[in-house]
Amino acid sequence: MGKVGNLEQIVAEFGPHLHDAPHGGWRADRVIDKVVPTHCPYCAVQCGMNLLVEDNHVVGFEPRYDFPVNEGRLCPKGVTAYLQVHHPDRLLHPLIKRNGRFERATWDEALSLVAAKFKELQAAHGKDSIGVYSGSSLTTEKTYLMGKFARAGLGTRYVDYNGRLCMVSAAAGNNKAFGIDRAANPWDDIPLAEVLLIAGANCAETFPVLNKFLWQQRDNGGRWIIVDPRETPTARQGDLHLQLKPGTDVALANGMLHVIIEEGLTDEAFIAARTNDWEETRKVAARYTPQIASEITGVAAEKIVEAARLYGRAKTSMMMHARGIEHHTNGVNNVLSYINLVLATGQIGRPGSGYGTITGQGNGQGGREHGQKADQLPGQRSMLNPEHRKYVCGVWGLPEEELPQAGVSVVEMFGKMREGEIRGLLSICNNVMVSLPDTNQVRRSLEGLDFYVCIDFFMSEGSRYADVVLPGTTWSEDEGVTCNSEGRVVKINKANDPPGEAKEDWWIVQEIARRMGREKYFAFNSPREIFDELRVASRGGNADYYGISYEKIERQNGVFWPCPTEDHPGTPRLFEERFYHPDGRAKFHAVEYKPPAEVPDEEYPLILTSGRVVYQYLSGNQTRRIGFLVEQCPEPYVEIHPETAMRLKVNDGERVKVVSRRGEGIFPALVVRTIRPDTIFIPYHWGEELAANQLTNPTLDPTSKIPEYKACAARIEKIHSRRLPIMGERRKGVSRSEVR
Amino acid sequence: MEETMFIDPQRCIGCRSCVAACRECGTHKGYSMIYVDYLDRAETTATMPTVCMHCTEPTCALVCPADAIKMSEEGIVMSALKPRCLDCRNCVNACPFGVPKYNTEMHLQMKCDMCYDRSSEGLMPMCASVCPTGAIAFGKYEQIVPLRRTKPVNVHVFGNQHVETKVYLMLPTDADAVEVDGCGVFEGMLQRPAEERQTPTVESWIDTQVEHSDKSNEF
Numbered sequence: 001m002g003k004v005g006n007l008e009q010i011v012a013e014f015g016p017h018l019h020d021a022p023h024g025g026w027r028a029d030r031v032i033d034k035v036v037p038t039h040c041p042y043c044a045v046q047c048g049m050n051l052l053v054e055d056n057h058v059v060g061f062e063p064r065y066d067f068p069v070n071e072g073r074l075c076p077k078g079v080t081a082y083l084q085v086h087h088p089d090r091l092l093h094p095l096i097k098r099n100g101r102f103e104r105a106t107w108d109e110a111l112s113l114v115a116a117k118f119k120e121l122q123a124a125h126g127k128d129s130i131g132v133y134s135g136s137s138l139t140t141e142k143t144y145l146m147g148k149f150a151r152a153g154l155g156t157r158y159v160d161y162n163g164r165l166c167m168v169s170a171a172a173g174n175n176k177a178f179g180i181d182r183a184a185n186p187w188d189d190i191p192l193a194e195v196l197l198i199a200g201a202n203c204a205e206t207f208p209v210l211n212k213f214l215w216q217q218r219d220n221g222g223r224w225i226i227v228d229p230r231e232t233p234t235a236r237q238g239d240l241h242l243q244l245k246p247g248t249d250v251a252l253a254n255g256m257l258h259v260i261i262e263e264g265l266t267d268e269a270f271i272a273a274r275t276n277d278w279e280e281t282r283k284v285a286a287r288y289t290p291q292i293a294s295e296i297t298g299v300a301a302e303k304i305v306e307a308a309r310l311y312g313r314a315k316t317s318m319m320m321h322a323r324g325i326e327h328h329t330n331g332v333n334n335v336l337s338y339i340n341l342v343l344a345t346g347q348i349g350r351p352g353s354g355y356g357t358i359t360g361q362g363n364g365q366g367g368r369e370h371g372q373k374a375d376q377l378p379g380q381r382s383m384l385n386p387e388h389r390k391y392v393c394g395v396w397g398l399p400e401e402e403l404p405q406a407g408v409s410v411v412e413m414f415g416k417m418r419e420g421e422i423r424g425l426l427s428i429c430n431n432v433m434v435s436l437p438d439t440n441q442v443r444r445s446l447e448g449l450d451f452y453v454c455i456d457f458f459m460s461e462g463s464r465y466a467d468v469v470l471p472g473t474t475w476s477e478d479e480g481v482t483c484n485s486e487g488r489v490v491k492i493n494k495a496n497d498p499p500g501e502a503k504e505d506w507w508i509v510q511e512i513a514r515r516m517g518r519e520k521y522f523a524f525n526s527p528r529e530i531f532d533e534l535r536v537a538s539r540g541g542n543a544d545y546y547g548i549s550y551e552k553i554e555r556q557n558g559v560f561w562p563c564p565t566e567d568h569p570g571t572p573r574l575f576e577e578r579f580y581h582p583d584g585r586a587k588f589h590a591v592e593y594k595p596p597a598e599v600p601d602e603e604y605p606l607i608l609t610s611g612r613v614v615y616q617y618l619s620g621n622q623t624r625r626i627g628f629l630v631e632q633c634p635e636p637y638v639e640i641h642p643e644t645a646m647r648l649k650v651n652d653g654e655r656v657k658v659v660s661r662r663g664e665g666i667f668p669a670l671v672v673r674t675i676r677p678d679t680i681f682i683p684y685h686w687g688e689e690l691a692a693n694q695l696t697n698p699t700l701d702p703t704s705k706i707p708e709y710k711a712c713a714a715r716i717e718k719i720h721s722r723r724l725p726i727m728g729e730r731r732k733g734v735s736r737s738e739v740r
Numbered sequence: 741m742e743e744t745m746f747i748d749p750q751r752c753i754g755c756r757s758c759v760a761a762c763r764e765c766g767t768h769k770g771y772s773m774i775y776v777d778y779l780d781r782a783e784t785t786a787t788m789p790t791v792c793m794h795c796t797e798p799t800c801a802l803v804c805p806a807d808a809i810k811m812s813e814e815g816i817v818m819s820a821l822k823p824r825c826l827d828c829r830n831c832v833n834a835c836p837f838g839v840p841k842y843n844t845e846m847h848l849q850m851k852c853d854m855c856y857d858r859s860s861e862g863l864m865p866m867c868a869s870v871c872p873t874g875a876i877a878f879g880k881y882e883q884i885v886p887l888r889r890t891k892p893v894n895v896h897v898f899g900n901q902h903v904e905t906k907v908y909l910m911l912p913t914d915a916d917a918v919e920v921d922g923c924g925v926f927e928g929m930l931q932r933p934a935e936e937r938q939t940p941t942v943e944s945w946i947d948t949q950v951e952h953s954d955k956s957n958e959f
Binding site: 208221233642653 | 750751753754755756757759760761763764766767769770781782783784785786787864866869870871872873874887888889944945946
């Protein structure tokens with residue numbers, strides 16, 4: 001039975017069930033009490049939306065035409081986001097698992113149990129025996145609180161966040177090259193760029209509303225170069241599609257740099273005045289002729305030359321990337337190789353010239369700024385820097401010797417759980433059984449814990465393994481700020497009270513701290529009070545929020561950090577005059593191509609890559625419960641090229657077994673010419689036996705510690721299934737993820 | 741109302757945001773009357789939205805024995821009037837674009853009314869409000885067309901029937917009309933040479949799924 005207990009009972013009680021109508025049904029005669037301007041809870045475009053509230057219930061949305069980023073636009077997740085608020089699966093009271101069943105408990109009972117267990121484990125095994133695993137879909141106030149809770153509340157070094165699976169390669173690359181971790185340009189710059197180079201980003205499905213800016217650029221006569229192993233909708237719409245082999249980005253970027261140097265398209269004045277370490281990079285690029293790059297990447301040499309010329313000759317250009325290049329054991333190097341192109345052409349720090357990381361989670365940017373990362377303190381300060389430690393301890397009033405040392409990344413934390421070094425875990429805002437690589441290992445880690453407590457508003461596949469589940473709030477039930485992917489800090493507003501006995505996450509965390517005798521560090525009465533401390537804690541750091549206030553955000557439609565003083569308007573465009581290294585210069589990094597940790601061989605001849613679909617958000621704990629979204633994409637599938645399918649005698653729609661060194665899963669085949677013949681693709685939003693992550697490789701990038709989700713070796717086996725039984729269930733509205 | 745809709749299939753990313761948002765218009769009662777189809781998923785990720793084209797001489801109204809389908813002064817073709825609708829489904833079968841659906845629960849034909857309760861008060865229809873890329877846009881001809889590099893076309897030829905519509909398709913073409921059953925503007929663009937196609941042209945199961953949910957002619 002294991003730690004989950006009775007799975008059928010859990011699914012029956014907590015879902016995912018499908019829900020597809022507003023509270024009280026579809027009605028035209030609503031009396032709307034108030035319209036609350038806020039932002040979407042999902043991706044980091046952080047689209048503005050208005051929530052319609054009737055009698056303390058969110059019953060619909062109205063486009064927020066006056067918010068400049070999206071001007072009313074939303075993707076299907078955003079349109080249906082409000083349906084999660086009064087979903088029948090919502091967790092309404094604390095739960096304690098007894099004899100394999102979750103039983104209703106009072107808050108006092110549950111919180112006292114958590115505090116007692118944490119104290120007991122720490123007394124027996126030391127402070128570091130408890131880990132905290134947080135997330136970036138929380139407001140920035142909460143992410144700040146989670147870091148502080150781990151360090152000042154529990155005194156453990158082990159805290160990390162799910163941006164580790166998302167943004168860390170970009171963050172590390174940015175810090176190395178620019179000395180700061182933030183997208184360099186506001187999106188208003190995109191329409192001004194002649195050429196966009198977009199690598200490893202299926203914007204159409206993962207970041208739909210960004211397409212507003214992309215098409216404005218197109219309407220202005222702009223061109224797109226898209227680097228992606230799949231012909232995604234974005235790649236299809238682009239002018240030049242470089243359909244490379246997964247994980248070969250360094251070779252491609254170096255090949256393009258080679259051509260740019262050969263043809264004299266570099267900006268020597270910019271390189272001389274504003275950068276360091278060019279010579280070494282130039283030498284490395286000299287070896288990557290288009291032919292060599294072509295052999296490694298599988299992209300025709302002529303196309304590499306064409307792309308280099310298009311990018312290199314543009315008077316203005318922007319480079320953007322996302323997980324496709326970052327989810328690799330060479331993730332940071334991939335990022336650096338593209339940044340080299342930006343710096344070599346001097347295309348940064350001006351209107352229409354720049355660089356941007358496309359953030360995954362709603363607060364993927366804000367969540368990586370204020371100290372819930374293993375090695376980070378608020379304001380993008382470092383745990384390793386004595387000055388930084390001293391400053392933050394001063395703000396917190398914490399004796400410096402009590403501040404733990406830097407911890408380790410989440411995948412490493414899960415290793416320490418299996419080794420018994422971490423005995424207890426508090427998690428919030430994540431779903432480890434879907435989103436961490438190598439699901440079977442993750443299960444062993446959770447099974448090995450002495451005590452696991454989850455804060456969540458739906459029972460996720462990960463929470464099922466918990467001993468205590470504490471009901472938190474959805475985004476509409478609390479206020480706070482998030483930072484979108486362009487560095488714009490926006491304000492989430494409260495629309496309704498939490499249902500049942502659900503409580504604000506910051507209240508829950510503080511109550512645990514109080515019961516552990518650490519109340520003096522956790523006396524906040526509102527998100528605003530947390531924000532006020534965060535402003536001071538970030539002051540003077542790279543991510544300086546000191547001059548930001550809730551009122552300024554409302555007044556300006558968001559404030560771009562750094563914003564050091566109260567009369568400072570914020571900083572939409574970075575690097576206009578200087579970079580953030582002490583000498584003010586950016587740094588080139590000479591990077592060599594290294595293949596992914598696992599390459600195809602006779603036993604596992606295909607490259608498996610993973611990603612998202614537009615209808616589901618991350619681990620799907622929210623979106624797999626919304627009828628409309630599940631109907632559009634009820635279950636994962638495996639994309640196979642027709643040539644490969646023919647060789648394996650696999651028909652479209654046939655269920656096949658996909659096997660890697662770590663696990664296997666059965667998925668229907670989607671035979672499409674839009675993927676490379678040597679590559680297969682599975683979307684990852686599902687758990688248990690539908691999890692793509694049963695197969696993926698947990699090997700980490702040595703710098704960023706991001707796992708290699710985007711390339712591992714796999715094979716396909718025929719299982720002689722009948723053609724899809726998918727339709728019948730789909731028509732009945734049953735989510736495949738719950739059919740056993 | 742001088743405003744109308746502009747449908748640009750090139751920009752469609754297949755996200756079906758429009759399909760979800762259509763349900764949210766107050767008078768639509770949770771039913772969506774816009775459809776997004778894969779054109780040929782085995783070959784391409786291309787998709788296309790279909791809304792009511794609001795014909796100047798609407799076939800649906802012409803074939804209605806009860807005169808239940810009315811046009812507004814602005815040229816918007818409305819859903820069938822409930823007291824008049826005979827449940828005959830003539831309109832559902834006759835529309836050359838396949839737009840009206842029959843609602844078995846409400847015994848009523850329903851179709852896109854350009855969110856009349858919104859657009860008549862100066863608000864954009866839901867689909868055009870949310871569309872991330874501008875594949876569905878709402879506005880005045882002279883506002884939208886100069887911004888685009890595609891050509892507005894509002895004449896459609898189905899065999900002997902010429903249909904002029906209030907809604908424009910924005911197309912990468914020089915043609916003045918879309919010929920649906922002849923050599924239409926889309927025909928040929930998706931086809932690769934026969935020797936390149938190793939699989940017979942069968943619909944991908946993803947297309948089939950959509951067919952069952954979107955094209956059943958009934959809610």
